Amino acid sequence: MNACRHCGEAVPATRAGSPWCCAGCAAAAAFVAELGLDDFYRLRSAPAPVPREDAALAREWDAPALRVANVRAGRDGDEALLEVDGLRCAACAWLVERALRAQPGVREAALNGTTARLFLRLDPGLPLAPLALVVARLGYRLLPPDAAAAARLRTRRTALKRLAVAGIGTLQSMMFAEALYFGGDAMPPAVRDALRWLGLALAAPVVFYAGAPFLRGARAELARARPGMDLLVTTSVLLAFAASVVETVRGGAAVWFDAAVMFVFLLLATRTVEQRLRERAQAGVERRARALPAQATRLRDGTAELVPAEAIVVGDELALRADEASCVDGTLLDACAAFDESLATGEALPVAKRRGDAVLAGSVCRERGVRIRATRVGADTTLALLARLVARAQAQRPRLARLADRFASASVVVLLAAAALTAIAWQLADPARAVPATLAVLAASCPCALSLAVPAALAAVHGQLAARGVLLLDGDALERLANVDCVVLDKTGTLTRGRAQLGTVDAEPAERTRALAIAAALEHGVPHPLARAFAPHVDARLVASDVRVVAGQGVAGIVDGRRWRLGGPAFAGVAGEDDGRLVLASDGVALARFALEDPLRADSAAAVAALHALGLETILLSGDAAPRVAQAAQRLAIADARARVTPDGKLQAVAALQAAGRRVAMAGDGLNDAAVLARADVGIAMAAGAALAQVRADLVLAGDSPTGIAQAIAEARRTRRVMRQNLAWASAYNLAIVPIAAFGLLPPWLAALGMCGSSLLVTLNALRLARPMRVAPLPSAIAQVLPA
Amino acid sequence: MNALLVLIPVSLVLVGIAVWAFFWAANDGQFDDLETPALAPLLEDAQETPE
Numbered sequence: 001m002n003a004c005r006h007c008g009e010a011v012p013a014t015r016a017g018s019p020w021c022c023a024g025c026a027a028a029a030a031f032v033a034e035l036g037l038d039d040f041y042r043l044r045s046a047p048a049p050v051p052r053e054d055a056a057l058a059r060e061w062d063a064p065a066l067r068v069a070n071v072r073a074g075r076d077g078d079e080a081l082l083e084v085d086g087l088r089c090a091a092c093a094w095l096v097e098r099a100l101r102a103q104p105g106v107r108e109a110a111l112n113g114t115t116a117r118l119f120l121r122l123d124p125g126l127p128l129a130p131l132a133l134v135v136a137r138l139g140y141r142l143l144p145p146d147a148a149a150a151a152r153l154r155t156r157r158t159a160l161k162r163l164a165v166a167g168i169g170t171l172q173s174m175m176f177a178e179a180l181y182f183g184g185d186a187m188p189p190a191v192r193d194a195l196r197w198l199g200l201a202l203a204a205p206v207v208f209y210a211g212a213p214f215l216r217g218a219r220a221e222l223a224r225a226r227p228g229m230d231l232l233v234t235t236s237v238l239l240a241f242a243a244s245v246v247e248t249v250r251g252g253a254a255v256w257f258d259a260a261v262m263f264v265f266l267l268l269a270t271r272t273v274e275q276r277l278r279e280r281a282q283a284g285v286e287r288r289a290r291a292l293p294a295q296a297t298r299l300r301d302g303t304a305e306l307v308p309a310e311a312i313v314v315g316d317e318l319a320l321r322a323d324e325a326s327c328v329d330g331t332l333l334d335a336c337a338a339f340d341e342s343l344a345t346g347e348a349l350p351v352a353k354r355r356g357d358a359v360l361a362g363s364v365c366r367e368r369g370v371r372i373r374a375t376r377v378g379a380d381t382t383l384a385l386l387a388r389l390v391a392r393a394q395a396q397r398p399r400l401a402r403l404a405d406r407f408a409s410a411s412v413v414v415l416l417a418a419a420a421l422t423a424i425a426w427q428l429a430d431p432a433r434a435v436p437a438t439l440a441v442l443a444a445s446c447p448c449a450l451s452l453a454v455p456a457a458l459a460a461v462h463g464q465l466a467a468r469g470v471l472l473l474d475g476d477a478l479e480r481l482a483n484v485d486c487v488v489l490d491k492t493g494t495l496t497r498g499r500a501q502l503g504t505v506d507a508e509p510a511e512r513t514r515a516l517a518i519a520a521a522l523e524h525g526v527p528h529p530l531a532r533a534f535a536p537h538v539d540a541r542l543v544a545s546d547v548r549v550v551a552g553q554g555v556a557g558i559v560d561g562r563r564w565r566l567g568g569p570a571f572a573g574v575a576g577e578d579d580g581r582l583v584l585a586s587d588g589v590a591l592a593r594f595a596l597e598d599p600l601r602a603d604s605a606a607a608v609a610a611l612h613a614l615g616l617e618t619i620l621l622s623g624d625a626a627p628r629v630a631q632a633a634q635r636l637a638i639a640d641a642r643a644r645v646t647p648d649g650k651l652q653a654v655a656a657l658q659a660a661g662r663r664v665a666m667a668g669d670g671l672n673d674a675a676v677l678a679r680a681d682v683g684i685a686m687a688a689g690a691a692l693a694q695v696r697a698d699l700v701l702a703g704d705s706p707t708g709i710a711q712a713i714a715e716a717r718r719t720r721r722v723m724r725q726n727l728a729w730a731s732a733y734n735l736a737i738v739p740i741a742a743f744g745l746l747p748p749w750l751a752a753l754g755m756c757g758s759s760l761l762v763t764l765n766a767l768r769l770a771r772p773m774r775v776a777p778l779p780s781a782i783a784q785v786l787p788a
Numbered sequence: 789m790n791a792l793l794v795l796i797p798v799s800l801v802l803v804g805i806a807v808w809a810f811f812w813a814a815n816d817g818q819f820d821d822l823e824t825p826a827l828a829p830l831l832e833d834a835q836e837t838p839e
Contacts, residue, residue, distance in 0.1 A: 043827055094827050117820075157814045164810040172803050191792065198796065202803070 005029060007139070008047030024139075031137050035099050044091035049139040061132040061142065063295060063306065073124065077107050080120045080128070086140040087116050099134050106131065117153075118142070163272055166210035166265035170258075173202050177258035189251065196248040199257040207241050211264040213271075227412040229448055235416065236442030237263050240748070243435050253432060259439055259748040267448075270756040274452065274763045293327045296320075299371065312377050320359075321369045329381045330359045330372035337370045339363040356535070398475035400723065401454040408447040415445040415738070422742045433744050440741035444751035447734055449758040453726030456766035461719045464770050469703030470712050477698035481682050481716035484665040486657055487611050487709065488676075490650075491622035491632055492598060493669030494686050494706055495608075500533040500598040506581070507592030515592035517542045518559045519584050522566050526555055533596050551647045551672065553623075554582070562586050568625065568644070578644070580625030600632060603707050608636045610710035614717075617662075621645045621653055650676045667709055684709055711772075719769055726762045733758050 004011055004021035006029045011021045020026040028048070032040055040048075071080040087093055093111045100109035100120070108121035120131070132142040176199045180192065187195075208215070214237065217230030240260035247255050297319040298307045304319055309327040312318065317333070320326055338350040341363040350366050353359065359372050361381035378384070419441045426434035462472060472478060489495060507515045517539035523531040524538060526549055544564075547557035554567015564586050565572045572585035582594045611618050620641035622629045633641030645653065650666075654676055657664045666673070666680035669687070677683025677697050685697035686706065701708035737754060740746050746754075813819065 039830075043830060091827065093821075153820065157819070160814050160819055161811055164814070165807060168803055168806050168810070172799060175799065195796075198800070 004047075005041070006048050028137060028139050032095065032099075035102055037095055037098050040091050040095040043094065046092075048092065049086045061129040062127070071122070071128070076121060078120075078122045078124050078126065080118075080122065082118045082120065083116050083143040084111060084118050084135060084140050085116065085143050087111075092140070095138060096135060096140055099138055100131060103131060103134060159268075159272055159275075162210040162212070163265075163268050166206050166261065166268050169202050169206035169210070170261045170265040173199055173206070173258045173261045176202070177255075180255070193248070193251060196244075196255050196257075199255060200245060200248055203241060203244070203257040203261050206261040206264050207237055210268060211237055214264070214267065226409060227416070228409055229412065229446055229451060232412050232415060232442060232446050233263065233267055235419075236439055236446075239435075239442065240439050254435075256435060256439060256748065259436075259443075259752070262749050263443055263752050266752045266756040270448070270759045273760060274456070293325050296327050309378075312374055314374055314377060316374045318372050318374060319369060320365045320372055322367055323364055324369075325364045326359055326361055326372060328372075328374040328378075329361050329376035330374045332357050332359050333371040333373055337368065338366040340366055398454070398458065398479065400479060401458065401475075404451055404454050404727065408451040411445075411447050411450075411734075415441070415447075418445065418738060418742065426744065436748055437742065437744040439748040440744070440746045440751040441738060443748055444737040444741040444746060444755055445734055446755050447730070448755060449730035449762045450727070450734065452759055452762050453730050453766070454723055456763050457719055457723045457726065457769055460766050460769040461715055464772055465712065465715060468708070468711065468772065469701060469705075470708045470715075471700045471702055472698070472712075473700060474698040477682055478716045478719055480663070481665065481699065481713055482720035483663045484616065484682060484713060484716075486617045486619065486662045486664050487713075488619045488621055488650075488654060488657070488664055488666045488680065489608075489638070489706075490666075490668040490673055491620060491624055491629065493672075494667050495604040495620075495632065495636065496598040496600050500596045502533045502537075503595035503597040505592060505594055511591060513537075515584055518544075518564055518591070519566055519582075519594065521559050522547060522555050522557050522564060531555075553646065564591075578625050580628045600635065601706065603705050605636050607706035607708075607710060608638060610707065611713070612637070614710060614713055616713065619653075619657075621650050623647075647673065647675060651679055654680050665709070665713070667706065684712070715769070715772075722765055722769055726765055729765075730758065730762055 003009065004025050005019040006025035007021060009021045011018060015021065018026065020029060032038060071078050073079075084093075084096055087096070096118070097109050097111040100106050100111075100118075105123040105126040106120065107123065108119070110119045111117070128142075135142045176195045180187075180195055180199075211234075214230050214233045217228070218234035221228045221231045237260050240256045240263070244255040244257045244260065247253070293309065295306055296309055296312055297304050298312065299317045299319050312328055318326070318328070318330065332353050332355055334355065336352065336354050338352050339359060340350045341360055358375070359365075361376075361383045376382070419438050422441045423434050423438040426437050458475070458478070461478065465472065492500075502516075505512055505516065516534065516537040520534040520537040520539065521542040521544040523534045524544065526547075542559055544557040544559045547555060549555045550567070550571065554565060554571040556563070556565045556567075558564070564584060566582055566584045568578050569576045569583050570578065572583040572590065573588045574583055574585045574590045576583075576590075580595075582596060583590050584592045584594070608618055618638050618640070620629065620633050620636070620638045622632075622641070622643055623645055624643060626643040629641050629643035633639075642649075642653070650673065654664050654666055658681070664680045665682040665684055666676050667684040667686065668677055669685065673683075673685075677685060682699060683697040684699045684701065687697075687700050687702060699712055701712075733754075737746070737751070741751050
């Protein structure tokens with residue numbers, strides 16, 4: 001199979017011979033060539049996004065309000081600061097920039113590949129829509145900027161300026177310090193004092209401007225009576241500065257301005273690097289939630305009108321053009337369509353939808369336009385919920401991080417005491433070395449690396465997993481997941497699509513329709529995945545009353561004056577072997593038997609194989625009948641498969657495993673298995689789209705594919721390994737270095753350098769987690785061997 | 789020692805200039821994007837090629 005020359009996806013057989021996978025990519029490539037920007041393919045380091053059909057995306061920029069809000073008149077024409085979504089590497093930014101510059105009326109275009117911000121200078125009055133079209137034709141998207149991004153930019157600039165002041169100040173300070181070290185004794189006292197006063201003049205801005213974040217932090221820590229790192233840093237910096245000022249004024253033996261400025265500089269540098277790296281690892285989720293279109297076409301009384309997304313209310317009917325993203329959750333009103341849900345679920349392939357199916361905000365309708373009815377809008381949409389869930393999990397401080405924090409906070413007090421002891425001891429032994437030794441202890445002991453060890457790793461892994469549709473809802477789940485040695489899988493909805501279809505119906509021909517209608521009435525509103533198979537057969541005249549759902553067995557109720565039972569033969573009360581078919585019976589007489597077909601997912605076998613490859617035992621627990629469970633187990637190579645297990649039975653099975661000392665992860669659909677998921681050490685829910693809101697689990701696979709289970713476990717183990725390495729390194733380093741510093745064997749500057757190096761090492765180690773590792777054998781390869 | 793009397797003020801002036809230049813550059817957005825411009829020298833300049 002060939003890879004598309006533009007986006008890198010496989011070229012389908014129907015287009016064999018073409019270098020492009022679809023008409024869109026071919027068009028984008030032609031457009032790139034037309035603009036004379038073929039260099040893009042040579043320079044890029046990531047494949048380009050799949051282009052979307054232009055008109056719809058660009059049309060939202062036709063609204064005058066958007067232009068008014070984002071364009072202002074400048075000295076040399078109109079200026080606009082916008083954002084471009086979909087940039088994958090620096091070459092993308094270059095391509096968009098050049099393409100825009102080539103447009104008539106564009107005087108200047110500058111696109112920042114890191115922040116995705118686009119600056120435009122335009123001929124006055126030039127409309128934005130054609131430019132948005134250019135961007136869309138290349139496969140990217142033009143977005144209005146948000147204020148938060150501007151604030152972030154300001155913060156970054158301020159941080160850089162502080163760093164520069166500290167850096168330049170440190171260089172110059174070292175120069176004076178050097179002169180004093182080597183020539184201080186030979187100098188006339190007047191020159192020596194002059195150099196010291198100059199050192200003071202240089203150190204003051206470094207300590208009080210560049211070091212302001214530390215001073216502020218220390219004040220906050222004191223106010224809350226919770227000593228932390230900033231207090232330690234501030235103590236050492238202020239001690240060095242104050243002692244030096246005193247010595248300068250009274251003409252003492254030595255000054256340590258160089259140590260003070262160097263602490264500030266090295267700490268700032270470490271912090272800046274650490275923040276940059278972390279920001280980059282985390283950027284994804286937030287930007288995705290903002291990527292929804294700002295407008296939609298509302299259909300009302302037969303007319304279509306373009307309205308802002310905020311004006312849409314639940315129940316509105318919207319028209320979605322081909323390749324337009326929906327800005328609300330809704331239900332599909334047209335017969336069928338394929339949707340790209342990658343924004344919400346991380347799933348790259350389009351998903352086929354039927355009338356009545358849920359359409360997620362952010363999903364893009366492929367190939368043709370459809371109508372949807374809004375069911376959730378604004379902050380209630382699945383995508384917004386997803387962003388909130390991830391943000392909440394990230395905001396949580398998991399047990400390990402809290403532990404490291406408490407340890408770091410406690411050690412600050414101990415270290416301050418150690419520094420005081422050092423000072424007193426040296427004061428008695430050799431007063432001249434008291435200040436440098438104390439400074440070295442303070443600088444060397446700062447437990448920065450210790451408090452970074454856990455959060456840095458978690459931030460990296462959360463972001464990486466979320467981008468692939470694996471959402472951690474419980475901050476502690478990762479730790480438990482790493483210890484799992486046994487995975488219990490539910491069949492329906494987890495290994496199968498959970499979208500059952502009605503197969504053969506065994507009933508008297510005359511009774512067939514009525515039997516289906518009765519079954520449909522009974523199953524109406526039942527949340528089990530199989531229940532929806534009957535939905536097309538609902539007859540409005542038949543309504544079930546007194547419906548009782550027996551989880552894992554069937555449903556009973558009164559329809560048309562008679563008491564019906566729908567389920568396995570035992571539940572329905574009729575004789576006969578349990579062959580997996582549902583029996584509809586009344587008073588022990590069967591009216592019909594239904595065969596429901598729920599094929600395995602294409603990637604289930606790969607998912608189970610990946611679990612085995614991780615050395616995990618898998619157990620299949622299903623409420624389904626034995627023949628079908630056995631068949632599925634055989635195909636998936638699961639040795640331990642149990643059929644006809646009631647939810648209570650599942651609970652007991654999990655409890656029995658736990659009693660035997662196993663650590664169990666349970667994967668289910670999250671709605672019918674809630675109790676078992678809660679009981680297991682880690683509950684993993686497969687939740688596509690709308691179901692996300694109700695799911696109770698530690699981990700949710702929004703991608704609706706079981707391969708995420710093995711990925712999550714593998715990443716959890718890797719995270720555990722990295723956190724252990726980090727904690728071990730940080731504590732070993734601090735324990736080893738403090739005594740050395742206390743005995744005066746370590747100059748203060750070297751202590752500071754070592755501490756910063758240690759922090760950086762920990763951060764860089766954690767960032768290895770931001771790159772996904774491949775755990776499964778290629779899923780698609782296996783899927784082709786095994787029929788679905 | 790007379791050299792010091794000249795050189796030290798000169799170095800302080802240079803420090804002042806360096807800080808001022810850096811502040812100007814940061815405010816001007818010179819450090820906002822540290823990746824894209826790295827590609828610029830590798831590219832043909834599109835405007836110079838005839839249409």
